[in-house]
Amino acid sequence: LQVSVVALRSPTGAEVGTVLVFHDVTRLQQLEAIRQDFVANVSHELRTPLSLIKSAAETLLDGGKNDPAVNARFLEIIDKHANRLSLLIDDLLTLSKLDAERVELDIRSVGLRAAVQDALDDALTLAQPRAIALENQVPVGLSAKVDAAKLRQVLGNLIENAIKYGRERGRVVVQGRATGAAMVEIAVCDDGPGIPAEARSRVFERFYRVDKARSREQGGTGLGLSIVKNLVQAHGGEVRVESELGRGARFFFTLPEAEANGNGTAPSARG
Numbered sequence: 001l002q003v004s005v006v007a008l009r010s011p012t013g014a015e016v017g018t019v020l021v022f023h024d025v026t027r028l029q030q031l032e033a034i035r036q037d038f039v040a041n042v043s044h045e046l047r048t049p050l051s052l053i054k055s056a057a058e059t060l061l062d063g064g065k066n067d068p069a070v071n072a073r074f075l076e077i078i079d080k081h082a083n084r085l086s087l088l089i090d091d092l093l094t095l096s097k098l099d100a101e102r103v104e105l106d107i108r109s110v111g112l113r114a115a116v117q118d119a120l121d122d123a124l125t126l127a128q129p130r131a132i133a134l135e136n137q138v139p140v141g142l143s144a145k146v147d148a149a150k151l152r153q154v155l156g157n158l159i160e161n162a163i164k165y166g167r168e169r170g171r172v173v174v175q176g177r178a179t180g181a182a183m184v185e186i187a188v189c190d191d192g193p194g195i196p197a198e199a200r201s202r203v204f205e206r207f208y209r210v211d212k213a214r215s216r217e218q219g220g221t222g223l224g225l226s227i228v229k230n231l232v233q234a235h236g237g238e239v240r241v242e243s244e245l246g247r248g249a250r251f252f253f254t255l256p257e258a259e260a261n262g263n264g265t266a267p268s269a270r271g
């Protein structure tokens with residue numbers, strides 16, 4: 001709390017009172033702390049892959065390149081961590097555009113069953129090695145007013161997470177419904193280990209991970225869910241997560257509902 005003191009004077013100049021002004025700077029200080037935290041996190045996240053790349057390059061330069069086995073292994077390390085750096089930078093740029101509200105949305109009426117099917121098809125190669133079945137339960141005729149490319153990014157992130165953190169030989173199901181308040185709700189559900197209660201409120205924070213090692217091993221940047229949250233909010237929707245430990249996680253997001261029309265969507269079959 002910042003306090004300014006102003007003397008109150010009569011027309012003759014005599015002091016007749018004092019005005020105390022209280023400025024609530026808590027919010028400003030919080031924002032500054034968040035910013036500092038973010039910069040520290042970004043630096044750390046950039047430095048980790050960079051130092052792995054550097055030491056692999058040094059090993060190769062120190063003569064490792066003459067041994068074919070060492071050569072292949074260290075080039076792979078360099079490639080893997082360079083890819084990670086580039087994913088991280090893409091995510092950071094996406095977030096910075098969202099922060100600056102520089103994301104232009106091309107809002108149209110989008111049929112959700114087809115959009116979900118496209119996102120599930122994209123995720124097939126990720127699901128197959130883990131033998132996870134993907135299921136589209138979104139009803140025909142459900143449509144939202146949304147930027148189709150951004151919706152794909154949101155669905156892609158949530159489906160990818162459900163596969164990465166879900167149970168091997170498990171099932172990922174996407175559901176959809178109209179909530180009745182001119183909004184639709186999409187749910188991405190898995191049957192994996194779920195998310196502990198204390199982590200549930202934090203998973204949408206930048207760089208928050210329940211299991212850091214696991215996330216990094218899976219190639220995660222720790223930014224996926226914060227991008228999801230920002231993209232959904234840019235459309236006027238909200239995100240939330242429900243989970244029961246050992247029984248999976250369900251991520252929900254809402255979007256403004258669109259009347260089903262001729263835009264490549266089937267006629268409404270709801271009700």
Ligand code: ADP
Nearest residue numbers: 161162165209210211215220221222223224225
């Ligand atoms: P990451 O790049 O680490 O996947 P995200 O922002 O997408 O970053 O997710 C943040 C963290 O939330 C993950 O590291 C993981 O610990 C947890 N998480 C996300 N989705 C799930 C899920 N379906 N089941 C269990 N944990 C999840």
